[in-house]
Amino acid sequence: MAAATSAPRRLSLKRKYAMLTRGLGWETTYQPMDKVYPFDRFEGIVIHDWDGWEDPFRLTVDAYWKYQAEKERKLYAVMDSVAQNNGQLGITDARYLNAVKLFLTGVTPLEYAAHRGFAHAGRHLRGVGARIAAQMQSLDELRHAQTQIHTLSHYNKYFDGLHDFAHMHDRVWYLSVPKSFFDDALTAGPFEFVTAISFSFEYVLTNLLFVPFMSGAAFNGDMATVTFGFSAQSDESRHMTLGLEVVKFMLEQDPANVPIVQRWLDKWFWRGYRLLSLVSAMMDYMLPKRVMSWAEAWEMYFEESGGALFADLERYGIRPPKHHDVAKKEKSRLSHEVWTILYNYTHAAAFHTWVPSDDEMQWLSSKYPDTFDRLYRPRYRMWREAAARGERFYNDALPQLCNVCQIPMAFTEPDDPTKIAFRESIWRGERFHFCSDGCKDIFDDEPEKMSQSWLPVHQIFQGNCGGASIEDVLRYYHLNIGADNLDYEGSPEQELWDAWTADRRTAR
Amino acid sequence: MNVSITLQNTGDARAIIEAIAADNPSAKIQSFPAMVKIDCASRLVIQRRTVEEKVGRAWDLQELHLSLVSLSGNIEEDDDAFVIAWR
Secondary structure (H helix, E strand, O other): OOOOOOOOOOOOHHHHHHHHHHHOOOOOOOOOHHHHOOOOOOOOOOOOOHHHOOOOOOOOHHHHHHHHHHHHHHHHHHHHHHHHOOHHHHOOOHHHHHHHHHHHHHHHHHHHHHHHHHHHHHHHOOOHHHHHHHHHHHHHHHHHHHHHHHHHHHHHOOOOOOOOHHHHHOOOHHHHHHHHHHHHHHOOOHHHHHHHHHHHHHHHHOHHHHOHHHHHHHHOOOHHHHHHHHHHHHHHHHHHHHHHHHHHHHHHHOOOHHHHHHHHHHHHHHHHHHHHHHHHHHHHHHOOOOOOOHHHHHHHHHHHHHHHHHHHHHHHOOOOOOOHHHHHHHOOOHHHHHHHHHHHOHHHOOOOOOOOOHHHHHHHHHHOOOOHHHHHHHHHHHHHHHHHOOOOOOOOOOOOEOOOOOOEOOOEEOOEEEEEOOEEEEEOOEEEEEOOHHHHHHHHHOHHHHOOOOOHHHHHHOOOOOOOOHHHHHHHOOOOOOOOOOOOOOOHHHHHHHHHOHHHHHHO | OEEEEEEEOOHHHHHHHHHHHHHOOOOEEEEEOOEEEEEEEOEEEEEHHHHHHHHOOOOOHHHHHHOEEEEEOEEEEOOOEEEEEOO
C-alpha cells in the first residue's frame, strides 16, 4: 500500500484473540496433561479438539481491563451521588427495600460463590479459550459481589435486616434455597458447573432477575440498585455467550456428550426456576410501582427467548428442558404461592411482608385474571380481617421442606392449584420429600449427593441452630428481633419512613 | 425466530439504538424504565460506521460492552460489525 506509515498496523480483533488463546497455551511435558487437568474427564464429557472452541466475544485482556475500569468509574460516581444526595429518600416506598434485603442476603453471596466456581473452572478446563473466559468471569463475579455490598451498605445506615448478610446466608431457612443451589453447582465438575451457571442460570434464567427486576428498581427510584444491577448485567451478556458456547462446543465435540448435557439442562433449568420463584414474589409483591408481572416476564424471557434458543439447539439433538411445561402452568400462581409462604413465616425472616393494598390487588387481578380473584384474593381478605382483629396469622409450625429446592412444600399440583403437591422417594431405607416431579427427578438421578442436603428445618430439630424456640433460632441467625422481622405495618422502618415523608403527604 | 438485544437507556446507548434502527428495518423497539429492548426477525446487526456517524467520533465496537444489558441469539463479532442471529 502506498500510504504505508511508520505506525504499526493494529491487529484485527480476531487475530488478537487468536494470539491470546492459541499462542499462550502449551502441552505440558514434565507432567502428563491429565495430571495437570485432573477434573475435566470424570464427568464423561469427551473433547477431541479444544481448538474448536471459539469465544464469540473476543475480549482480550487489555480491552477487558479498559472496559471494566470504565464500568467501575461510572458505577462509583453514582454511588457517591446516592450517598451525597440522600438517595434513600428517592425510593417510592420503604416497603420496596424488602426486595433489596432479599437481594443482598440471597443473591450477593451467590456472586461470590460464582467467583470461586469460575476461578476453579478457569484453572481446570483444558482449553485456553475456555479458561480465559472463565477467569474473566471469575473477576466479574468478584466485582459484582463487591459492588453490591458497597452500594447497598448505604441502605444499611437507615434500614433493618441488612447488617449481617453473610452470616445469614449460611444459616437462615429461606436463604438455604439460593445457597444450596450454588453449593450443588460448586461441588459438580467443571463442565457441569459452567453449564449450570453460565448456560442454564445466566443465559436461560437470570434475565428474569436482572432485567425486569432492575427496570422495576429504576421505576421505584432506587438509583443504587439499578446502577449496580446494570453494571453487573453488562458483564452478564458475556457470561451468557460463554454458556451458549460451552454447550454448543460439548455438543459438537462428540455425540456421547448429548445425553449428559441434556441431563444437566433438565436439572439446572428446574433448580434455577425454583430458585427464581423468590424473584416472582419480589416482582409481583415487593415493587410498589410495577413494570411487568412475573407471568409477563416469564413469557418474554423464557417462553419467547428460551423457545428460540432451544429451537436453535434442536439440530444437536437437544430438546427443551424437562418440566418446562409445568413452569408454564405455574406462571399464574407462582408468585402468590411464594408470597403466602413468606407471609406465613415473616416472624422468622429478616424482611417484612404485608397484605397487598386494594390497588395492588386490583393490579394483581388484572395481570392474573384466571387465578387471582378466585384463589388468592379471598385468602388476603381473610388475613387482613384477622390482622384487624389483632389476630395476625403467623405459622409457628416448622414446615416440611423439599429435599432438593429446600422451599417449604407449598407448591401445588400442575393441574390443580388448590391441591399441594407431594412427591417422595425412598433411598437406602430413608424417605425423602419433594415439592414437584422436577425436584424428585433431580434427587433420583443423584441420590448420594442430594440426600446430604443441609435442610434448615431438620437442623433446627436436631438442635444445631441455637435452641428449641423460635427466638433462640432467630438469635442464632443474628436477627434483630422486633426490628428485622414481622409485618411492615408497625415496624421501626415504617415509623422512620413515615417521619421522613410526612411533609410530602401533608403537602398533597 | 426473533433475536433480541437490551441496552441501557443512557446517552452512550442512544447512538447505538439509533444505528440499530437505521440498519435493521424490522427492528421493534420497546422502552422500559432504564432500558430499551430491541427485537428483530432472525438477524440484528450493529455497524461500527453507522454508530460513528451518530456519535460523530471514532467508536470501537467493543464499547458496546458499556451499554449492554442482555441479548438473545448467537453472536459474531469483528472490527466492523456485531451480528446477532440464529444459526
